[in-house]
Amino acid sequence: MRIFYLLPFLAVFVAFPVSAEAETLNKKPFGMWLNEFRQDAMKQGISKKTLDEAFSDIEPIESVIELDRKQPEGRMTLARYLKNTVTDHRVDEGKELMDEHRELLKKVSKEYGVQPEFVVALWGIETNFGSNTGGFDVVDSLATLAYDGRRSEFFRSELISALKILEQEHITVDEMQGSWAGALGQCQFMPSTFLKHAVDFNKNGKHDVWNEQGDVFASMANYLQSLGWNGDEGWGLRVQLPEGFDRSLLDIKKTKPMKEWSKLGVRKADGKPLPEKGMVKDMEVTVALVGEGEDAVPHLMYSNFKALLNWNRSRFFATAVGTLAERIGD
Numbered sequence: 001m002r003i004f005y006l007l008p009f010l011a012v013f014v015a016f017p018v019s020a021e022a023e024t025l026n027k028k029p030f031g032m033w034l035n036e037f038r039q040d041a042m043k044q045g046i047s048k049k050t051l052d053e054a055f056s057d058i059e060p061i062e063s064v065i066e067l068d069r070k071q072p073e074g075r076m077t078l079a080r081y082l083k084n085t086v087t088d089h090r091v092d093e094g095k096e097l098m099d100e101h102r103e104l105l106k107k108v109s110k111e112y113g114v115q116p117e118f119v120v121a122l123w124g125i126e127t128n129f130g131s132n133t134g135g136f137d138v139v140d141s142l143a144t145l146a147y148d149g150r151r152s153e154f155f156r157s158e159l160i161s162a163l164k165i166l167e168q169e170h171i172t173v174d175e176m177q178g179s180w181a182g183a184l185g186q187c188q189f190m191p192s193t194f195l196k197h198a199v200d201f202n203k204n205g206k207h208d209v210w211n212e213q214g215d216v217f218a219s220m221a222n223y224l225q226s227l228g229w230n231g232d233e234g235w236g237l238r239v240q241l242p243e244g245f246d247r248s249l250l251d252i253k254k255t256k257p258m259k260e261w262s263k264l265g266v267r268k269a270d271g272k273p274l275p276e277k278g279m280v281k282d283m284e285v286t287v288a289l290v291g292e293g294e295d296a297v298p299h300l301m302y303s304n305f306k307a308l309l310n311w312n313r314s315r316f317f318a319t320a321v322g323t324l325a326e327r328i329g330d
């Protein structure tokens, strides 16, 4: 850090060699930026000790800038996305892990009202059941993105949140691993989400979403509950529409009772009638598309689908979590 400060011009070019993709938008030397940031962080209650530990050998990470600049290649179809995310192997592993953690998941499910298979499915999609948490030092990643200038406001605030997590001693700076964009541990919460929703399920004083399985499951379930999850319902299902169906009804903001959709000719993907037992026929649900253009697949969405969209706004993501949960729980 001191080197950056003393040799700011050099530091920027050492940290970000010629690659145009990796060039930061911020022309201020990183060391100078960091010093200003530290002042601001101290005003927000972060101690000098925490800052010294967090920034002891920090430098911007070139690959984080590259990843941030990278545009997704081509258009993804739902079929391809599901093929990548809901593999037979992942379903088998999910079933095994649900068995292994049955008691723990039961307790979490009871306390937070989220069915075990949905907790396990989210865990599976987010980090391949905790095996792929990203491998980046989150403080370094967030500092890089906060410094960079493209979305500095957002990442600066997430960096402050990450420092608060360190200040509260939930984890050490070395163990604070996550994605290149700063999503933490096995549940990939952004630091601000962690501060609001992470849970100390084993009551050892730490919200440890890296190493403590109960904390991981309970934090995910707690967050999902806060997003409006209903533990008595599923996520939705793939449907087919009759010819001449009024496409203007395919609007995620609109709901109708299940029986109304039935009357309009909506059927399950296999052609069978929609579920109509008991209260279900009056349940307010949405029919909307997942995917674009010719690849779009109509789905009937329960309110839980929208809870999943609050977790991650991608309809592909919500569909993958739902599909995986269904297959794991099968």
Ligand SMILES: [Ca+2]
Pocket: 199, 200, 201, 202, 203, 204, 205, 206, 207, 208, 212, 215
């Ligand atoms: Ca704990």
